[in-house]
Amino acid sequence: xxxxxxxNPVKSVSLTVLRPRLVKPNPVAWRNVLIRASCHAxxxxxxxKRFLKNxxxxxxxxxxxxAIVFVLLSVPLLLAASLSIDVARMFSVHNKLAFAVxxxxxxxxxxxxxGTISEDDAEETVRKYLDANLDQRNILASEVTVxxxxxxxxxxxxxxxxxxxxxxxxAGIVGYDKHRVAAETxxxxxxxxxxxxxxxxxxxxxxxxxxxxxxxxKLSALKSSAKLAVKTLFEDVxxxxxxxxxxxxxxxxxxxxPVIDSIETTGVTVCQRYRWxxxxxxxxxxxxxxxxxxxxxxxxxxAFATSAAKITSSEYxxxxxxxxxxxxxxxxxxxxxxxxxxxxxxxxxIAIAWSYYMLSSxxxxxxxxxxxxxxxxxxxxxxxxxxxxxxxxxxxETGGYSCSSYYGAKQSETYAENLCxxxxxxxxxxxxxxxxxxxxxxxxxxxxxxxxxxKKLYYNATDEDDLEAAFLEIxxxxxxxxxxx
Numbered sequence: 001x002x003x004x005x006x007x008n009p010v011k012s013v014s015l016t017v018l019r020p021r022l023v024k025p026n027p028v029a030w031r032n033v034l035i036r037a038s039c040h041a042x043x044x045x046x047x048x049k050r051f052l053k054n055x056x057x058x059x060x061x062x063x064x065x066x067a068i069v070f071v072l073l074s075v076p077l078l079l080a081a082s083l084s085i086d087v088a089r090m091f092s093v094h095n096k097l098a099f100a101v102x103x104x105x106x107x108x109x110x111x112x113x114x115g116t117i118s119e120d121d122a123e124e125t126v127r128k129y130l131d132a133n134l135d136q137r138n139i140l141a142s143e144v145t146v147x148x149x150x151x152x153x154x155x156x157x158x159x160x161x162x163x164x165x166x167x168x169x170x171a172g173i174v175g176y177d178k179h180r181v182a183a184e185t186x187x188x189x190x191x192x193x194x195x196x197x198x199x200x201x202x203x204x205x206x207x208x209x210x211x212x213x214x215x216x217x218k219l220s221a222l223k224s225s226a227k228l229a230v231k232t233l234f235e236d237v238x239x240x241x242x243x244x245x246x247x248x249x250x251x252x253x254x255x256x257x258p259v260i261d262s263i264e265t266t267g268v269t270v271c272q273r274y275r276w277x278x279x280x281x282x283x284x285x286x287x288x289x290x291x292x293x294x295x296x297x298x299x300x301x302x303a304f305a306t307s308a309a310k311i312t313s314s315e316y317x318x319x320x321x322x323x324x325x326x327x328x329x330x331x332x333x334x335x336x337x338x339x340x341x342x343x344x345x346x347x348x349x350i351a352i353a354w355s356y357y358m359l360s361s362x363x364x365x366x367x368x369x370x371x372x373x374x375x376x377x378x379x380x381x382x383x384x385x386x387x388x389x390x391x392x393x394x395x396x397e398t399g400g401y402s403c404s405s406y407y408g409a410k411q412s413e414t415y416a417e418n419l420c421x422x423x424x425x426x427x428x429x430x431x432x433x434x435x436x437x438x439x440x441x442x443x444x445x446x447x448x449x450x451x452x453x454x455k456k457l458y459y460n461a462t463d464e465d466d467l468e469a470a471f472l473e474i475x476x477x478x479x480x481x482x483x484x485x
Contacts, residue, residue, distance in 0.1 A: 086168050090179055093166050097144065098183040100133035101160050105187035109158050109480065110236065112151075122151045126160060147182075159186045188480055195326060195373055196233065196478060197246040197358045198386040199351035200226060201435075202319055204251070205391050206342035210436060210463055218390050218435060219342045221464035225471040227334050229386075232475035234330040243479075244328055246358045246371070247336060249321035250351035251344030252395045252402060253314035257289035257322045262366040263305035265291065265313045290318035292397035293350050293415055300418040302360035302426065316397055317344050323354060325371035345403040347395040348387070349416035352448070355385040356423050376427045384478050385423060386471075387448060388433040392440045413444050420448035431457045431474045435467055 148161040163182040271280035298309040364372035393412035401408030432445035449458035459470035
């Protein structure tokens with residue numbers, strides 16, 4: 001079958017092809033573009049150089065360093081300054097608390113020593129004293145806790161431990177709100193009877209000024225210090241015969257008038273009648289009140305002055321101040337001290353001997369009633385000698401040396417050291433004081449002093465304050481009122 005298709009008319013399409021148009025380059029425009037690009041590159045380079053230069057300059061520049069460092073450190077500095085205030089307050093509170101605890105311990109031991117309270121009452125007394133002392137020092141007693149009160153009846157001591165919780169002002173910023181401030185002390189007490197003899201220097205040098213014209217004299221300093229010691233020893237003593245004190249003032253001899261008629265002395269031979277040409281027609285033996293060092297086998301002992309162990313009478317100038325046998329009369333002792341006068345050379349070894357005699361029961365028959373000493377080693381009795389000088393011992397009468405810095409000093413010092421040794425062996429505790437005295441006297445006083453807890457009971461006083469402090473410390477120690485730590 002044959003198929004026939006109808007013919008359709010065909011339209012013609014016209015296509016137009018666009019070709020790129022070639023533009024001829026403009027040299028001027030391209031040059032300007034290149035110039036601008038180059039300028040921008042140079043500008044960026046200059047900016048970088050300037051930046052690097054500024055960085056280097058900044059690194060080298062030292063101006064303003066302190067301000068930077070101060071800013072960086074201001075915070076820790078401020079914190080440290082704030083904490084230092086808290087630390088200062090801690091020290092202040094500790095000092096106040098320690099002072100109060102020490103005072104309480106001493107007051108309590110004094111009451112125990114004097115018998116005004118019993119050992120069973122000690123704890124209550126401690127709390128009473130502590131309340132009073134803390135209030136006076138602006139530390140409320142309610143803020144203080146007493147951790148421990150211990151009365152040791154065997155070693156005769158009182159121990160106190162206490163603490164306070166102190167609020168922190170600035171440390172609280174870092175969470176440390178309170179700090180524990182603690183204090184502890186230990187004081188010893190005594191209930192023994194006490195016998196004390198003070199050998200005091202009244203030589204001519206004691207009339208000199210301590211530190212030049214216008215300053216107090218050594219004698220005035222001695223008077224006030226010795227009277228303070230007497231006052232302290234008798235202060236608050238409830239039992240009248242608990243403490244007895246005697247005086248042995250000395251210069252180149254010792255005035256033993258109160259007992260001279262009760263002892264055997266050698267006497268002194270003097271001319272009673274002279275011839276026209278000055279020679280002696282009649283001699284006489286007299287027995288002056290003044291005494292020198294004893295000679296013979298008993299010279300370093302406390303043997304009583306019998307016909308077999310006579311005391312040597314002195315031919316030298318006699319000090320006006322007499323010895324004062326041990327007494328409980330505080331006023332009498334102070335009056336005698338007030339009347340001290342300075343004169344003469346130094347024979348301290350004689351005063352040391354008479355301190356020994358005054359504390360020895362072998363001499364009981366010579367002393368007035370109430371002045372006789374207890375035997376050495378007697379239970380409940382303590383014996384003390386206080387020896388004070390302001391210079392070298394330079395007089396030894398039986399050797400014929402007066403105010404001799406060589407021969408007199410050598411013999412006097414040897415005599416003194418032997419006596420000190422004998423006294424310590426007998427059980428006498430010796431305190432010694434060198435008062436602006438020079439090396440020779442300092443050595444002698446140090447050698448004479450007893451030792452306690454490894455420490456010499458020797459004091460080197462250079463002025464009136466030192467002397468007063470020495471006598472006060474000795475008096476307190478004798479009463480048994482001393483801090484152990």
